[in-house]
Amino acid sequence: MSTTAGNASQTMTSTGEMFTLENPVFCCYLFWATVLVVKMNLMSLLTAIQRFRYKIFPNQEDLFFKNLEVKFDDPNVERVRRAHRNDMENILPYFIMSLIYISTNPNADVACNLFRVASVARIIHTLVYAVYPVPQPSRIIAFATMLLITFYMAAVVALRTLNFI
Amino acid sequence: MSTTAGNASQTMTSTGEMFTLENPVFCCYLFWATVLVVKMNLMSLLTAIQRFRYKIFPNQEDLFFKNLEVKFDDPNVERVRRAHRNDMENILPYFIMSLIYISTNPNADVACNLFRVASVARIIHTLVYAVYPVPQPSRIIAFATMLLITFYMAAVVALRTLNFI
Amino acid sequence: MSTTAGNASQTMTSTGEMFTLENPVFCCYLFWATVLVVKMNLMSLLTAIQRFRYKIFPNQEDLFFKNLEVKFDDPNVERVRRAHRNDMENILPYFIMSLIYISTNPNADVACNLFRVASVARIIHTLVYAVYPVPQPSRIIAFATMLLITFYMAAVVALRTLNFI
Numbered sequence: 001m002s003t004t005a006g007n008a009s010q011t012m013t014s015t016g017e018m019f020t021l022e023n024p025v026f027c028c029y030l031f032w033a034t035v036l037v038v039k040m041n042l043m044s045l046l047t048a049i050q051r052f053r054y055k056i057f058p059n060q061e062d063l064f065f066k067n068l069e070v071k072f073d074d075p076n077v078e079r080v081r082r083a084h085r086n087d088m089e090n091i092l093p094y095f096i097m098s099l100i101y102i103s104t105n106p107n108a109d110v111a112c113n114l115f116r117v118a119s120v121a122r123i124i125h126t127l128v129y130a131v132y133p134v135p136q137p138s139r140i141i142a143f144a145t146m147l148l149i150t151f152y153m154a155a156v157v158a159l160r161t162l163n164f165i
Numbered sequence: 166m167s168t169t170a171g172n173a174s175q176t177m178t179s180t181g182e183m184f185t186l187e188n189p190v191f192c193c194y195l196f197w198a199t200v201l202v203v204k205m206n207l208m209s210l211l212t213a214i215q216r217f218r219y220k221i222f223p224n225q226e227d228l229f230f231k232n233l234e235v236k237f238d239d240p241n242v243e244r245v246r247r248a249h250r251n252d253m254e255n256i257l258p259y260f261i262m263s264l265i266y267i268s269t270n271p272n273a274d275v276a277c278n279l280f281r282v283a284s285v286a287r288i289i290h291t292l293v294y295a296v297y298p299v300p301q302p303s304r305i306i307a308f309a310t311m312l313l314i315t316f317y318m319a320a321v322v323a324l325r326t327l328n329f330i
Numbered sequence: 331m332s333t334t335a336g337n338a339s340q341t342m343t344s345t346g347e348m349f350t351l352e353n354p355v356f357c358c359y360l361f362w363a364t365v366l367v368v369k370m371n372l373m374s375l376l377t378a379i380q381r382f383r384y385k386i387f388p389n390q391e392d393l394f395f396k397n398l399e400v401k402f403d404d405p406n407v408e409r410v411r412r413a414h415r416n417d418m419e420n421i422l423p424y425f426i427m428s429l430i431y432i433s434t435n436p437n438a439d440v441a442c443n444l445f446r447v448a449s450v451a452r453i454i455h456t457l458v459y460a461v462y463p464v465p466q467p468s469r470i471i472a473f474a475t476m477l478l479i480t481f482y483m484a485a486v487v488a489l490r491t492l493n494f495i
Contacts, residue, residue, distance in 0.1 A: 019184055019349055021268060024329060030265050031326040034319045037258045041312060044254055058247060061300050072238075082388060088253055088418055089374055093367045095261045096425045100360050103351060112329070135391050147371055154364045161361040164354060164442070184349055186433060189494060195430050196491040199484045202423045206477055209419055223412060224459075226466050253418055260426045277494070 018103050025102055028112040032119040033098070036091050039123060043084040046130060050077045083130035090143070091122060094150050101153040104160050114149050121145035183268050190267055193277040197284040198263070201256050204288060208249040211295060215242045248295035255308070256287060259315050266318040269325050279314050286310035348433050355432055358442040362449040363428070366421050369453060373414040376460060380407045413460035420473070421452060424480050431483040434490050444479050451475035 019026055050056070056074040057063055063070070098115060125142035128134045184191055215221070221239040222228055228235070263280060290307035293299045349356055380386070386404040387393055393400070428445060455472035458464045 017182065017347065017350070019268060020182070021270075021325070026268070027326045027329040030268065030322050031329045033261060033265060034322045034326075037262045037315065038319050040258050041255070041315060044312070059244070059294075059298070061298055061304070064301070079389070084254065088257070089414065090371070092257050092418070092422050093370050093425075095258075096363060096429075097367045099261075100363060103349060103356070103360065105351075129389075133389070133391055136394070139391070147374070150367065150371060154368050157360050157364045160351070161357045161364070164358040164361050182347065184433060185347070186435075186490070191433070192491045193494040195433065195487050196494050198426060198430060199487045199491070202427045202480065203484050205423050206420070206480060209473075209477070224409070224463070226463055226469070229466070249419065253422070257422050257426075260423075264426075 018105060023102070025106065025108050025111045028115050029098060029102060032115040033095060036095070036119055036122060039126060040084070040087050040091060043080065043087060043126070043130070047077065047080045047084065050074075050080050079133070080130045083126055086129070086143070087122070087126070090146055090150075094118065094146055097150050097153050097157075101157055104156055106156065114153070118146045118149045183270060188267070190271065190273050190276045193280050194263060194267055197280040198260060201260070201284055201287060204291060205249070205252050205256060208245065208252060208291070208295070212242065212245045212249065215239075215245050244298070245295045248291055251294070251308070252287070252291070255311055255315075259283065259311055262315050262318050262322075266322055269321055271321065279318070283311045283314045348435060353432070355436065355438050355441045358445050359428060359432055362445040363425060366425070366449055366452060369456060370414070370417050370421060373410065373417060373456070373460070377407065377410045377414065380404075380410050409463070410460045413456055416459070416473070417452070417456070420476055420480075424448065424476055427480050427483050427487075431487055434486055436486065444483070448476045448479045 017023070021027055021030075051062075052064075054074055054076050055065060055068060056071045056077050057068065058070055058072055060070060098118070102111065121142045125139060125146075128138045128142065182188070186192055186195075216227075217229075219239055219241050220230060220233060221236045221242050222233065223235055223237055225235060263283070267276065286307045290304060290311075293303045293307065347353070351357055351360075381392075382394075384404055384406050385395060385398060386401045386407050387398065388400055388402055390400060428448070432441065451472045455469060455476075458468045458472060
């Protein structure tokens with residue numbers, strides 16, 4: 001496997017180019033990164049829905065109904081915001097980690113399946129956290145899946161670039 | 166125009182390279198992404214200004230004045246922090262979405278104008294949220310502008326890479 | 331200097347490619363971006379450790395011990411979460427800024443040392459904020475280091491792409 005990786009690396013080194021639509025690994029990244037971007041932005045809309053449903057607005061200028069005051073700490077709104085923050089903490093670093101992981105020319109099947117599993121895991125994370133809360137450890141498992149995939153990619157990239165420390 | 170785009174697409178597929186200073190779309194991304202990075206980092210400084218003006222510090226080691234205690238939930242500080250968090254929720258996914266959108270070789274005029282409008286919209290968002298609050302729907306419109314542009318780019322990328330699901 | 335920059339630009343234009351393992355600046359970015367991604371993800375685990383140590387859980391389904399209620403605003407947990415949020419505010423824009431800075435073909439020594447200093451500064455920031463709080467201005471200096479490096483890169487990129495405004 002080490003030999004294969006070495007050969008593949010040499011082959012790609014001559015062409016050099018990883019970040020094009022010619023590279024199926026990059027195309028797979030494009031698709032699943034897009035899914036996660038849309039999923040994250042939908043969290044903003046989910047927060048807005050909760051704010052209007054429970055009439056909880058944090059700014060004076062947002063009081064769209066009469067006789068309202070600014071309010072914070074509503075559990076229904078805060079749950080969605082915690083899920084959204086967790087997305088930012090995990091998905092945003094993953095975007096960078098998985099993008100630069102592509103530059104190491106990983107095995108296409110391994111890389112694409114990592115992208116798929118990580119993305120589906122985060123969709124499940126949102127469902128069991130913000131949409132329909134279910135007992136643990138469902139959320140912990142969904143959370144750990146992307147975390148471990150990020151750590152795996154980090155190990156691959158760091159070992160490959162260790163002499164540039 | 167469709168023909169031009171098609172030709173350009175063919176041309177670029179053969180050379181393969183999108184992420185260089187040769188590509189005017191990438192250059193336009195570079196400029197406006199830089200503007201947004203600086204804008205986001207200025208939010209940290211704006212928060213710091215508010216903290217010193219109203220003497221609201223969240224950590225024991227930050228009490229730069231005598232007879233102070235740690236304090237939270239000051240409305241002047243929290244407004245800037247909400248604007249900053251909203252930036253992270255929207256601009257950071259947009260950075261990735263618009264970067265990978267470039268790889269689909271979009272029409273240069275369309276892409277550059279999307280970058281310009283999205284960036285200016287977020288500058289307006291900051292002004293009407295954190296600097297000088299004005300009545301709605303100004304902030305909602307500024308917010309929705311980048312959101313819809315992100316969704317448009319997501320649709321372009323997802324449709325182009327759908328067979329890599 | 332303008333001539334030198336022009337020549338360098340021409341040289342790299344012919345090869346075109348910055349984002350490959352052939353480019354030592356990109357390899358150095360890969361290594362230090364990976365370090366920062368791992369550092370950020372460890373903040374999640376540090377938060378979890380604090381939550382279990384002080385038995386502070388924000389969701390009903392997280393109450394792993396009997397006779398517990400959901401709790402917020404524990405100073406030990408919130409300190410780590412503030413440090414984590416500060417990472418998101420600063421490191422995530424830096425990831426994009428330093429990545430696109432590479433496309434301007436900067437001097438290799440300058441670029442690599444900026445990556446190293448910025449990354450080490452943020453590790454120190456975490457240590458003096460979340461792990462073992464020490465008196466100011468240690469945290470402010472660590473914070474300002476990456477901020478100024480980001481601003482420097484922003485200036486380089488913006489000046490280079492100013493005609494694409």
